[in-house]
């Protein structure tokens with residue numbers, strides 16, 4: 001499973017990219033708005049920083065306008081992936097973009113039926129939102145498992161991207177469910193690496209090492 005960052009903040013992206021585990025980035029209009037900067041500049045910086053797929057979201061609602069916007073976004077760089085919403089217009093625009101060999105990410109997916117539609121237009125990525133389902137007392141992980149199962153049974157090649165992840169166990173369970181990609185906020189990425197026993201173990205190892213150095217120096 002590839003690990004993506006769900007952010008438009010270039011400092012967060014650069015930091016995690018240095019770890020060598022960053023497979024790509026997902027952005028959405030809310031994340032772009034948080035940066036209070038020109039969206040084109042923000043997208044270009046991210047596209048240049050990370051080698052993997054970078055999702056850039058359309059904001060037009062009508063199919064023709066969404067398609068035109070998608071073409072423009074795709075032109076920004078070869079690693080750009082165009083996000084379209086799961087709406088009838090999103091499907092129409094998405095299908096045209098796919099026919100132009102542009103990779104698309106169908107976003108705001110909350111049901112297996114919607115995921116089937118995304119696969120039927122040959123989307124590169126489908127993005128079920130797990131955390132937002134959990135927020136309304138529904139089971140986001142159950143949705144992800146059902147989508148992975150349906151895609152396997154049907155032989156769909158669309159990549160399943162677990163989105164709206166809120167904590168490390170979401171990431172672990174998404175991997176067990178068979179998701180192709182998990183996208184997460186910076187804070188969750190950092191939580192993945194931390195374990196108190198790692199910190200305690202490292203501290204003990206270093207103390208013992210220093211003790212040995214002292215012993216050898218005194219014996220010399």
Ligand code: G3P
Nearest residue numbers: 006026028131132163164
């Ligand atoms: O980028 C799409 C998705 O991951 C948004 O997550 O936390 O706003 O529900 P969230």
